[in-house]
Amino acid sequence: xxxxxxxxxxxxxxxxxxxxxxxxxxxxxxxxxxxxxxxxxxxxxxxxxxxxxxxxxxxxxxxxxxxxxxxxxxxxxxxxxxxxxxxxxxxxxxxxxxxxxxxxxxxxxxxxxxxxxxxxxxxxxxxxxxxxxxxxxxxxxxxxxxxxxxxxxxxxxxxxxxxxxxxxxxxxxxxxxxxxxxxxxxxxxxxxxxxxxxxxxxxxxxxxxxxxxxxxxxxxxxxxxxxxxxxxxxxxxxxxxxxxxxxxxxxxxxxxxxxxxxxxxxxxxxxxxxxxxxxxxxxxxxxxxx
Amino acid sequence: xxxxxxxxxxxxxxxxxxxxxxxxxxxxxxxxxxxxxxxxxxxxxxxxxxxxxxxxxxxxxxxxxxxxxxxxxxxxxxxxxxxxxxxxxxxxxxxxxxxxxxxxxxxxxxxxxxxxxxxxxxxxxxxxxxxxxxxxxxxxxxxxxxxxxxxxxxxxxxxxxxxxxxxxxxxxxxxxxxxxxxxxxxxxxxxxxxxxxxxxxxxxxxxxxxxxxxxxxxxxxxxxxxxxxxxxxxxxxxxxxxxxxxxxxxxxxxxxxxxxxxxxxxxxxxxxxxxxxxxxxxxxxxxxxxxxxxxxxxxxxxxxxxxxxxxxxxxxxxxxxxxxxxxxxxxxxxxxxxxxxxxxxxxxxxxxxxxxxxxxxxxxxxxxxxxxxxxxxxxxxxxxxxxxxxxxxxxxxxxxxxxxxxxxxxxxxxxxxxxxxxxxxxxxxxxxxxxxxxxxxxxxxxxxxxxxxxxxxxxxxxxxxxxxxxxxxxxxxxxxxxxxxxxxxxxxxxxxxxxxxxxxxxxxxxxxxxxxxxxxxxxxxxxxxxxxxxxxxxxxxxxxxxxxxxxxxxxxxxxxxxxxxxxxxxxxxxxxxxxxxxxxxxxxxxxxxxxxxxxxxxxxxxxxxxxxxxxxxxxxxxxxxxxxxxxxxxxxxxx
Numbered sequence: 001x002x003x004x005x006x007x008x009x010x011x012x013x014x015x016x017x018x019x020x021x022x023x024x025x026x027x028x029x030x031x032x033x034x035x036x037x038x039x040x041x042x043x044x045x046x047x048x049x050x051x052x053x054x055x056x057x058x059x060x061x062x063x064x065x066x067x068x069x070x071x072x073x074x075x076x077x078x079x080x081x082x083x084x085x086x087x088x089x090x091x092x093x094x095x096x097x098x099x100x101x102x103x104x105x106x107x108x109x110x111x112x113x114x115x116x117x118x119x120x121x122x123x124x125x126x127x128x129x130x131x132x133x134x135x136x137x138x139x140x141x142x143x144x145x146x147x148x149x150x151x152x153x154x155x156x157x158x159x160x161x162x163x164x165x166x167x168x169x170x171x172x173x174x175x176x177x178x179x180x181x182x183x184x185x186x187x188x189x190x191x192x193x194x195x196x197x198x199x200x201x202x203x204x205x206x207x208x209x210x211x212x213x214x215x216x217x218x219x220x221x222x223x224x225x226x227x228x229x230x231x232x233x234x235x236x237x238x239x240x241x242x243x244x245x246x247x248x249x250x251x252x253x254x255x256x257x258x259x260x261x262x263x264x265x266x267x268x269x270x271x272x273x274x275x276x277x278x279x280x281x282x283x284x285x286x287x288x289x290x
Numbered sequence: 291x292x293x294x295x296x297x298x299x300x301x302x303x304x305x306x307x308x309x310x311x312x313x314x315x316x317x318x319x320x321x322x323x324x325x326x327x328x329x330x331x332x333x334x335x336x337x338x339x340x341x342x343x344x345x346x347x348x349x350x351x352x353x354x355x356x357x358x359x360x361x362x363x364x365x366x367x368x369x370x371x372x373x374x375x376x377x378x379x380x381x382x383x384x385x386x387x388x389x390x391x392x393x394x395x396x397x398x399x400x401x402x403x404x405x406x407x408x409x410x411x412x413x414x415x416x417x418x419x420x421x422x423x424x425x426x427x428x429x430x431x432x433x434x435x436x437x438x439x440x441x442x443x444x445x446x447x448x449x450x451x452x453x454x455x456x457x458x459x460x461x462x463x464x465x466x467x468x469x470x471x472x473x474x475x476x477x478x479x480x481x482x483x484x485x486x487x488x489x490x491x492x493x494x495x496x497x498x499x500x501x502x503x504x505x506x507x508x509x510x511x512x513x514x515x516x517x518x519x520x521x522x523x524x525x526x527x528x529x530x531x532x533x534x535x536x537x538x539x540x541x542x543x544x545x546x547x548x549x550x551x552x553x554x555x556x557x558x559x560x561x562x563x564x565x566x567x568x569x570x571x572x573x574x575x576x577x578x579x580x581x582x583x584x585x586x587x588x589x590x591x592x593x594x595x596x597x598x599x600x601x602x603x604x605x606x607x608x609x610x611x612x613x614x615x616x617x618x619x620x621x622x623x624x625x626x627x628x629x630x631x632x633x634x635x636x637x638x639x640x641x642x643x644x645x646x647x648x649x650x651x652x653x654x655x656x657x658x659x660x661x662x663x664x665x666x667x668x669x670x671x672x673x674x675x676x677x678x679x680x681x682x683x684x685x686x687x688x689x690x691x692x693x694x695x696x697x698x699x700x701x702x703x704x705x706x707x708x709x710x711x712x713x714x715x716x717x718x719x720x721x722x723x724x725x726x727x728x729x730x731x732x733x734x735x736x737x738x739x740x741x742x743x744x745x746x747x748x749x750x751x752x753x754x755x756x757x758x759x760x761x762x763x764x765x766x767x768x769x770x771x772x773x774x775x776x777x778x779x780x781x782x783x784x785x786x787x788x789x790x791x792x793x794x795x796x797x798x799x800x801x802x803x804x805x806x807x808x809x810x811x812x813x814x815x816x817x818x819x820x821x822x823x824x825x826x827x828x829x830x831x832x833x834x835x836x837x838x839x840x841x842x843x844x845x846x847x848x849x850x851x852x853x854x855x856x857x858x859x860x861x862x863x864x865x866x867x868x869x870x871x872x873x874x875x876x877x878x879x880x881x882x883x884x885x886x887x888x889x890x891x892x893x894x895x896x897x898x899x900x901x902x903x904x905x906x907x908x909x910x911x912x913x914x915x916x917x918x919x920x921x922x923x924x925x926x927x928x929x
Binding site for chain 2: 076
């Protein structure tokens with residue numbers, strides 16, 4: 001009998017505390033707060049919201065319409081970007097947050113175009129995000145695309161240098177080769193990740209090349225068409241070439257990161273070489289050029 | 291009862307139990323109230339922190355003029371102030387929002403855009419258009435770059451024009467993505483490349499000077515627009531210098547030495563002017579210029595040598611002087627400190643009229659210059675040229691010696707011929723002198739000295755002497771005709787005198803005094819019958835008018851001169867006595883009569899007076915038989 005009041009008392013205390021705690025949660029809903037507001041709280045000592053803060057800043061920075069940023073001013077976007085990277089790097093390093101790594105992957109991907117050396121950071125966070133789909137696209141299809149572009153540029157240079165005045169003797173072989181490139185490009189297009197913008201343009205360039213060669217009436221005209229195509233593909237493929245060059249010679253990348261991504265680089269390079277070799281079996285290299 | 295007793299009486303244990311429950315409840319209630327108060331105070335605090343921090347950030351944004359950011363912060367701050375029941379803070383925030391025109395406008399859905407306030411929807415539309423333009427520019431940039439890579443500079447130029455137009459329309463958004471200066475740079479570069487291509491085409495079609503003019507224009511434009519494309523500049527400068535070099539080669543082949551030198555000078559000038567070629571390229575081009583200059587030097591001087599060789603045996607001083615001038619002009623091309631010594635005195639040299647002497651001085655001057663040029667230009671082959679001219683000089687000097695001997699002999703023979711001709715003139719042997727003069731002229735013309743001014747003048751002198759003799763011969767002939775005519779006239783041989791006068795036309799020149807006198811005598815001979823008739827008529831009219839005492843008309847016809855004699859009076863005048871027959875026809879109103887007369891007329895005529903002077907006249911009618919009618923009629927001047 002004496003135990004009963006003690007038990008009741010304990011139960012009341014537990015109920016009260018549970019009720020008080022639940023009230024606290026209901027009072028501040030972090031999901032309704034903006035990145036800046038979460039940051040204020042984080043700075044006030046709410047350390048448990050780091051992941052939310054990273055996520056909010058990533059969305060704020062990566063998904064907010066550019067027009068809105070323009071109205072705010074570029075300095076706000078730059079500041080948001082720095083904070084996004086800072087918080088997400090913390091979230092990844094302290095809490096191994098894969099989502100934070102994924103955000104950073106997206107961020108560095110957007111920078112590679114202008115600063116190809118961020119390829120290291122991109123691959124590092126791609127690895128960290130454990131995004132299997134993108135990883136496979138990158139090492140499998142993007143490597144194939146790079147191999148195809150490099151091979152096609154090499155072949156066009158060879159054609160132009162070796163056979164300038166006798167294109168018409170090899171028209172069908174040339175068209176077959178270019179058509180092979182085009183078919184492969186169309187096949188890999190849906191799965192391509194890094195070069196998805198370039199591939200569309202390059203497919204249309206191959207379409208034009210094949211059509212123009214079919215209509216060409218003289219060696220001179222063919223030479224002019226192929227020469228024009230060479231200029232175009234070299235220009236459009238500059239980004240591809242830059243990336244490929246870094247993968248082949250990654251010494252210029254961040255040393256700390258390079259150690260951690262060398263396995264992916266090796267796979268990419270291996271795949272690229274594999275695809276390049278597949279194309280190497282061609283009429284020109286077999287010595288059948290008339 | 292027992293039951294009641296039992297129901298209303300509480301055991302001690304129960305009382306303790308109920309008291310315990312009550313105590314626990316009261317304590318629990320206190321605890322609950324305490325927790326609730328603490329929790330409420332925590333969320334209130336958090337809202338307050340958020341509201342205050344956001345307000346602070348809003349104020350900073352407002353101060354920086356970022357109204358959209360400020361409005362966003364203030365609105366969120368108000369939300370948290372309201373949630374935290376911080377009513378005074380909420381009021382303050384509301385006051386800030388309502389106190390700023392800009393914040394109010396943002397609240398009304400307006401945004402600041404290019405110095406004005408526009409509806410946000412309108413801004414978003416503009417933004418989207420500008421963004422698309424930015425995307426277009428990326429593609430257009432690709433296209434332009436590809437066009438340049440393919441060498442389609444005209445197309446690239448058009449694309450860049452489009453790019454710049456689009457850029458200017460959307461520069462407020464894409465200004466940071468694209469650098470207008472860079473775009474303009476690319477545009478100008480494309481323009482220059484287009485021009486360069488045009489220049490290259492002209493170069494390929496061997497229109498080197500036109501190509502060079504284009505290249506210079508491009509380089510000037512590059513300088514004007516400060517296009518620091520050192521590689522392109524170097525390429526164009528190299529093409530420019532090459533164009534001038536090639537043009538020099540073309541002119542060299544056409545033996546236009548001055549044109550070729552001018553082109554080489556231009557090439558050298560352009561080589562050092564633009565300063566954008568690599569030293570290696572410059573060295574190559576300079577070597578090329580030197581090589582063409584070397585060819586020009588030797589070709590032009592060899593041509594001088596050819597010309598000199600061509601005239602060595604001509605003896606024509608005019609030609610030699612022309613060659614001299616030509617050589618001087620050629621050497622002016624290489625007018626280095628080693629000037630050709632004869633440049634200044636060429637006219638004096640030519641005045642010497644000595645063909646070989648001119649050549650000797652000329653060749654000596656050339657050799658001297660070649661010797662100096664050998665070290666100046668460092669061309670080894672100059673030695674060969676020097677040898678060639680030395681050989682020519684030896685030949686010329688040999689000719690000078692031989693020519694001197696020939697000249698002496700020639701001069702002696704000419705003097706002899708001239709003396710003989712003069713002697714013949716003095717002896718009146720005009721034909722002989724003419725032949726000798728002819729021989730002397732032919733002698734000069736067949737000699738090697740014929741081109742010398744002295745002998746050209748001698749030929750003219752001999753010709754003049756010949757002309758003088760010819761004139762003398764003609765004058766003698768005319769005198770002879772004149773004398774013969776005077777004689778024949780005085781003898782009455784009129785027809786013969788007229789015939790002789792015709793020889794005058796064969797001699798020619800009817801303007802001198804002798805010819806005029808001959809012509810005067812010819813007229814006299816031809817008109818003697820007329821003068822005779824006029825003299826008769828002059829006396830017959832008054833005579834028959836008196837005889838018939840009526841108005842009458844007289845005609846003198848059927849004139850025949852029976853005898854004519856004359857004599858010369860002084861040097862200018864002649865007196866003639868004419869005896870002849872004439873029929874005088876007289877017509878009056880009543881009758882017509884004819885009288886045959888024999889008349890003797892004396893007349894005088896003078897060359898200086900040019901008229902006939904009447905002297906005397908006697909006329910006697912001719913009767914077949916005097917017994918058949920009246921006595922014959924006489925009339926005439928009284929003696």
